[in-house]
Amino acid sequence: MTGIEKAFAGTPVLRGVDFTLAHGEVHALAGGNGAGKSTLMKILQGVHRPDAGTIRVGGRPVEFGAPADAEAAGIGMVFQEFSLVPTLTVARNVFLNHEPRRFGLIDDRAMVRRAGEILAGMGVDLDPTASLHTLSTGYWQLTEIAKALALDAKVLIMDEPTASLTKSESEALFALIERLKGQGVSIVYISHRMEEIYQICDRITVLRDGGVVLTAALADLTPERIVEAIVGRRMENALEWHERPAPAETGTPVLEVRNLTAANGVTDMSFSLYAGEILGLAGLMGSGRTELAKLVFGIDRPESGEILLRGEPAGITNPRIAIAKGIALVPEDRRRQGLVLEHAVRDNLLLPVLGGLTRGGVVDDKRGDNLAARLIERLQITLSSPKRPVRLLSGGNQQKVVIGKWLGREPDVLILDEPTAGVDIGTKTEIIARIRELADAGKAVIVISSELAELLAVSDRVLVLRRGTVTADLDRRDIADEESLQLAVQGV
Amino acid sequence: RTAPQRGYPPAQQALAALAGKVLATGPNGEPPASAESVTLTPAEIEQVKAKKATAAIVMHYTGDGWTDAQIAGLRQEFGALGIRIIAVTDANFEPDKQVSDIETVLARKPDIIVSIPADPVATAGAYKQAAAAGVKLVFMDNVPSGMVAGRDYVSAVSADNVGNGVVAAHLMADALGGRGDIGVVFHEADFQVTRQRLQGFEQTIQRDYPNIHIVDRKGVTGPDFAGQAQAAATAMMVKHQNLAGIWGVWDVPTEGIIAAARAIDRHDLAITTEDLGPNVAIALASNQFVTGLGAQRPFDQGVTEAKLAAYSLIGKQAPPYVALDALPVTHANVLDAWREVYHSDPPAQVTESFVGGRQ
Amino acid sequence: MSDTTLVRPRTTIDWRQYAIYIGFVVVFVLFAIFLGSDGFLTSANLLNIFRQTAIISIMAVAMTFVIAAAQIDLSVGSTAGLSSVVAALAIAGTGNALFGVLAGLGVGLAIGIINGGLVTFLGMPSFLVTLAMLGIAFGLAQFITSSAPQPILNDTFNAIFGGGNLGPIPGLLIWTVVAVAVGAVVLAKTRYGRQVLATGGNRVAAEYSGVNTKRITFTVMLVSSVVASIAGMLYAGRLESGRYQWGTGDELSVIAAVILGGTSLFGGAGSVIGALFGSLLIGLINNGLILAGLDNSQQQIIRGLIIIVAVALARKK
């Protein structure tokens, strides 16, 4: 790809980008949120048409009018925002528009079988006949990957494939990438996670504000150099752990969970959370971390056991009560749970706080705009206007909006489920700093993250969950390193 | 079930006795004047032409042969009288739409409005408003409540709907040889015209034909009159295995009754109805299902209404209520009846399907 | 990097924003030119257009909320009909206009609670629930009156509801202005309105944000029925009688007005003012075509063409 330019509604997004992918290489594409990574790849996939520039595949110039053309040219993509149909099953999504057929009719049994094989190849246990809308983000992500793999593409674009995967799924994926590489498949790998990039990529290209600022073999680069290229300035390692004055784990905990059991998979779970404490939840996919959050926030109902808030039975039966009692949840799935995609960024940011903005029954839009502007500023959300649909934002910027919704208020208990999925390093630092700030101000925070490094960076204490119950309660100081925590998570 | 033998002298005599008679009385009980009595001298016609008057036709509906013939008659006569028609509206049976239509045409300040109220109560206000604006009103069939002939409106011209029902009853008796079980498909709505027909039919059957029993009655409400009637007729025939005949309140529902009889092979069913629509005319001509009907004379009715409107322009005293007698139609006279009703030759399909030689 | 072409929030497709207004102006100007001589521009006629569209406009205000919340209400027409006869019967029975009004509103409340309850608490699709209710209300109205019209002789009632004028201004126009003003402010400016839009845009996300989506769904259905019952009384007052046919088929006109006004059938977006102009556009066309002296079939054809062209033209802009 040479001299690629693209603007949306007059806003330049790509300014003359050159990008080359060598045969059988894994090429990392990095950059801040809104740098233009996804847009560049969507142009290669035929979703967008470039305003200028040329694309060559195997030396031949090509014009992709639609994704079908790119597929025909042997290019497949794992979309950051997914290309899945919620009303269809996993298998039907995986083979969407490429269904195996016998006598002209779709052979569903063969389709389910082959989908099962692909998922197994990814080391995933997921029922191919499960309807997608019943599954959680982790499984959407895996289905999206399987869908791209099903194409047997020569060029495979992966746009933040591990954003909502846990370490074990990611490792399985990396092994798979190695195999594909062996088969001469070329891969573009977009990620915000430095260690992943070093683990599997050969070369890296860094975009900033729609321009290439760095292209080189990873071997000759230090992480610091890359981070500097991405954010445009030197900065200390975001995932450095600062030991904080341990909060007094005495007196009544802000939040206490006793023998909690629920239909969503949580079984006999107990723990307590103290004011000023940051509690990390580690676990495999399906381990019940999200489910725990859903129970505390009143989305799901417990069957037995109790939740105490400041020593009192919380009596939370729906999110409104939870919010009223000072609990906030940054949900795992920004598209389904976090955002009204068609609505303006501003309206999304203000939705939970409208009550506070209402004067004499009418919403005070001026104050609203100011608040929104402050949040956009603080989280460095890249957008053309707060009045445009959040749908048009880049993935990471959408995630920032979800976080912004709750940073807008000062909850006593803040639960963040995969808060930094898809968020760039610069902002990740900002978010972590903000979390520490809140804790220092005496708020209690629960952080769910599949990125253990991040978890270790923020937590004072880490709970390890497996099959919906607590298997370990570790003080941060007693955790030697990521590996030891990963072992605890896998339960070996 | 034994096929009834057609032909019943008492019924035929009753029909003969009925010829030219009008059984209905006016909205306020006025005795009916005959249409023939409404005439204009050449001098009067010149006077009218000189007025260069305009007229609006405000219908409850314009979607069938009857309203078509009415409007055709009005157009012809108004044309002859040099009166320009500035609007023809269709309320689709909705009184509120008709009120809107009246309000709208008043914006064009017509001298005359010829109209059939979709509802005597609901539309009264709007008609009074029109009368107050000095518009001359002539009504067809039905008059808004609380309006008085001569004061609020010129005159009302109506078909003899009671008489039409009576005719259909005698024709039914004739077809059934005076005995048998029959069903009735009526219009389930508060609509005077169709109610009078039902009344005429049922009363005649009960009064004159003790051996004919109405064993089932089902209403249709539209908009799919044919479909509803087919379902109703089918149910009647399923439930009453020896049903000999069905009366349909006008030709459109009757087409559904015909379809029902055809679908379940009841070719011996005797159907009588009202109004001479093309399809029932074909059924009559081809001797299938329909054995007779009572026809109105909508074209003549339109002509008469136009003349009465002209009366009002030149201050000529108009009779408060004019009625046109019902015309019994059978296989024998269907082609002539068509010419009489519509003042035009029957469609090719009707003449072609006439069995048993031209008349 | 903030661009000047500010698209207003909650846009799914830009044309929705202005289509209806452009279309309205274009049609109005054309009629003014070609029908001016036929009395189109007389104030009497322009007031007619308002009078004739008022009832649809008022129901369209409530329907805007229903559709913005990603629901639908097909029972508004027959709810109006039932309320008109119940009000008429109550007045005839008690001779008191107030009782009539209360009875009419009662009909709206009852139907709204049933519709809302079934949709909200049994999770039944509003399309089916309200379609069934359409039949039930229509049948009830016909049954309790044995399909006879119920005259209303109470002048106060007839004057307040639809019949009367305030000086030169028809009462129906006042009803419309009030309904539209309230609706527009509530939808665009209040927390409730924003929550309706959020519920329609993404029910789960709204729920996670602390919006009581059940309450929202229930209330939009309830209000729609209550407004429909008021519309029924406006029919009754205007036509000085209650009748089971009042409002028949209005559901389609009301929904059409709302969609013309730029509200998405899929929820999450809505414009009350747009709905008003949608309703006015349809009324404007009907009025103009009658003045033009076209017969019904021609009116039907041209109305369809005008709607398509108006929307298509605006789309191009």
Place this chain on the structure above:
Amino acid sequence: MSDTTLVRPRTTIDWRQYAIYIGFVVVFVLFAIFLGSDGFLTSANLLNIFRQTAIISIMAVAMTFVIAAAQIDLSVGSTAGLSSVVAALAIAGTGNALFGVLAGLGVGLAIGIINGGLVTFLGMPSFLVTLAMLGIAFGLAQFITSSAPQPILNDTFNAIFGGGNLGPIPGLLIWTVVAVAVGAVVLAKTRYGRQVLATGGNRVAAEYSGVNTKRITFTVMLVSSVVASIAGMLYAGRLESGRYQWGTGDELSVIAAVILGGTSLFGGAGSVIGALFGSLLIGLINNGLILAGLDNSQQQIIRGLIIIVAVALARKK
């Protein structure tokens, strides 16, 4: 349509699976018990139910595709009416049944191309386009016939379309079986069917997956109109005449059948067999209530109640 459809209340999915079948069986058994003596169970009557629902069922097959693709088609009823009169006129003119059929199909093609084109290439909401087309087709049919029925004397035509029987089996039943069989296979078992569901379930995702969503949208609208034109000829054959009123109001019955059958108005899911049973359930209720000797107002009330109860009960399962 937009990615917001990623989220849809779960309830709109669960109950659908079996609701309609359970409802159908329950109602059938009740009628069999209480109306057995009124001839409900006679084979003649059961065939009647098929005969009376056939035309709706056939249009419902095509409408299932339209709604599954997140579109709507309100013009099917009047398209049927127009096709019936055009076919009748062509037969009267040429005396040849084949020309009649071709003319009728031509109507469907023309309307389908216009509907599909406006929706697909101008991005106009299908609700508005097809509502406008409803009026245009109806008006045209009335205009070209000056609202007179057009008798059809061609026995071949009348026999093939609706009128005739094949031995004991009504021709309409055969038409229904063929339409449903083809529709069910295409939707469930072909790539086209999957593409329709994907387009309706998440248009963007479908695009990303290489589906030509414009083509899908265009073709579902086109097929819907063509099928409607066939339905029109079935009316014509059954009633041995073409008339502009044939099909009036069918759009609601057809959509109701589809929704009852478990297709979501928001697209992405659809069941042809379900739509058939939806249509049969309505026909079953109508048939039973008429046999029971209820007058229309009572029928309306009870039909509504049965639909609500049937769906609610099934919902509980």
